[in-house]
Amino acid sequence: MAKERIITGIDVGTSKVATVIATIPEEGKVAVVGFSTVPSKGIKKGVVVDIDEAVESIASSLEAAERMAGYSVQSAFVSVDGKHISSLNSHGVVAVGGEGSEISEDDVDRVTEAARAVSLPSSREIIHVLPRGFTVDSQDGIKDPVGMSGVRMEVETNIISGSTTVMRNLVKCVQQVGVNVEDLVFGGLASAEAVLSDTERELGCALVDIGGETTQILIFTGGSPVYASVVPYGGQSITNDLAVGLRISLEDAEKIKQKFSAGGMKEARDKKDEVDISDLGLEIQSVPSSFVANIIEARISEIVSMVGLEIKNSAQGELPAGLIVTGGAVHSLGLKDIVKKHLKLPIRLGHPKGVSGLMDDVSDPAHATAVGLVLYGSYSAPKESFKMPAFNTKGVSNIFGRVVEWGKSFLP
Numbered sequence: 001m002a003k004e005r006i007i008t009g010i011d012v013g014t015s016k017v018a019t020v021i022a023t024i025p026e027e028g029k030v031a032v033v034g035f036s037t038v039p040s041k042g043i044k045k046g047v048v049v050d051i052d053e054a055v056e057s058i059a060s061s062l063e064a065a066e067r068m069a070g071y072s073v074q075s076a077f078v079s080v081d082g083k084h085i086s087s088l089n090s091h092g093v094v095a096v097g098g099e100g101s102e103i104s105e106d107d108v109d110r111v112t113e114a115a116r117a118v119s120l121p122s123s124r125e126i127i128h129v130l131p132r133g134f135t136v137d138s139q140d141g142i143k144d145p146v147g148m149s150g151v152r153m154e155v156e157t158n159i160i161s162g163s164t165t166v167m168r169n170l171v172k173c174v175q176q177v178g179v180n181v182e183d184l185v186f187g188g189l190a191s192a193e194a195v196l197s198d199t200e201r202e203l204g205c206a207l208v209d210i211g212g213e214t215t216q217i218l219i220f221t222g223g224s225p226v227y228a229s230v231v232p233y234g235g236q237s238i239t240n241d242l243a244v245g246l247r248i249s250l251e252d253a254e255k256i257k258q259k260f261s262a263g264g265m266k267e268a269r270d271k272k273d274e275v276d277i278s279d280l281g282l283e284i285q286s287v288p289s290s291f292v293a294n295i296i297e298a299r300i301s302e303i304v305s306m307v308g309l310e311i312k313n314s315a316q317g318e319l320p321a322g323l324i325v326t327g328g329a330v331h332s333l334g335l336k337d338i339v340k341k342h343l344k345l346p347i348r349l350g351h352p353k354g355v356s357g358l359m360d361d362v363s364d365p366a367h368a369t370a371v372g373l374v375l376y377g378s379y380s381a382p383k384e385s386f387k388m389p390a391f392n393t394k395g396v397s398n399i400f401g402r403v404v405e406w407g408k409s410f411l412p
Helices: 051-069 105-116 164-175 187-195 198-203 235-246 250-263 265-270 289-313 328-332 335-342 365-380 395-408
Strands: 005-012 016-024 031-039 075-080 086-095 124-136 139-142 152-163 180-186 205-210 215-221 224-231 274-276 286-288 323-326 347-349
Touching (some): 005 051, 016 051, 016 365, 031 051, 051 164, 075 187, 075 365, 086 105, 124 164, 124 180, 124 224, 152 164, 164 180, 180 187, 187 224, 187 323, 205 289, 205 328, 224 289, 235 250, 250 289, 274 289, 286 289, 289 335, 323 335, 323 365, 328 365, 335 347
Parallel strands (some): 005 075, 075 180, 323 347
Antiparallel strands (some): 124 139, 124 152, 205 215
C-alpha cells in the first residue's frame, strides 16, 4: 500500500485565516481532505499586531480543518504577506566538480547558494531563492542542468525577502498553537502555484492577489518569477470608503459593496436614480447608485494604477498573458473594464486548480493561497524548512496537549 503524506497550508490573511489539509499518495494527485476558514483577528495589512488574537484565529481555523480531515496537524506551510516583502535579482557562479564534470544536485545547490550571497540589512531575511535559468559553459536558457556536462555553471535567481521581526512574530503565533512551521511561503508565490498555467508563466504575466488590506503582485517571464511586491490596499479599502461616504457601519458598507459589484460596475454607474437595498436588512432603504459606483470605481482604479506602477518598476516590458487576478476581493470588484482601460492588458480571474477532493470548498479565488501552499509543499518537499530556533522550545508539549484535546472532541 502506498504511503500517504499529509501536507497542511495555513493562509494567515488580514480578513481571514484559511487552513487546507491535503493527503498525497506516493504516486498520486494532491487531495484536499480538510478545509476551514474563519475571520482573522490580530492581523493588519498582513502583519501581526496582536499575538493573542492572531493565535486564537489560527487555532480556530486549524482545529475545524483537523476535525473535517480526521488528522492532527504537526507542521504546516504558512503564507507571509505585507508591504515589507521585496525582491531582487541575483547571479551565482560555481566551478563544476566531480567525476566527468557531470552536474549533480549538489552543484545546483552550490550555485543557488552562491546567488544567495547578497547584501541585505540585518533586519531582513531571505524567504525564497527562485532559479530563473542556468548557464553551463556559456550555453544559456537551461532549466534543469542536472546530468549535463560542463566545467562552469551560472544561475540567475529572483530573491524574495521580508522583515525578520514580522516573520518571527508570525512563526511564533503558529508555534503557540503547537504546529511547527515547515516553511514560510510568499502568498503571491503560493497563489501562483494554484492558478497559473505553464503557458502563462512562459509567455509572461502578472499574478495579482487582491486580499483584504493588501494586494500581492508576482511577475513571471520565461516561466520563472522575476519581480515580487505588495501594495497596502485591498478590498477592505473600498468598504472603508463606502462607510465614510455613506456614513454607515463597515458591516453595512460591505453588504452594499457586494450588492453593487454583483450587478456590474457599468450598470450601476449609468443609473441616476437610487437603488433599493431594503432586502439587505439595513437601516437605510436606498442609496444613490452613481455616488456608490463612483466611490467603488475610484478605489479600484487606484489599486489597478498601483499594480501598473509595480509592473513598470519590474522593467519586464510586455506581458502577453496579461493579469491573472485572484484573492477574496475579486468578487466585490468590477475589475475587468478598469484593467483594460488603465493597463490595456488582458485579464483572467484565477480559480484554484491542481487538487482533488473537496474541490467545491476550495475552488473560490479567495482560497487560492491556501490551496497553493499545499501544492508548494508537495513540489518542494523534502527541502530544508524555514527555521526560527528562538521559538521552537514549546512545540512538543503543545502538540501533545492539542492531540489530547482533539481526541476529546470526538467523545460524547
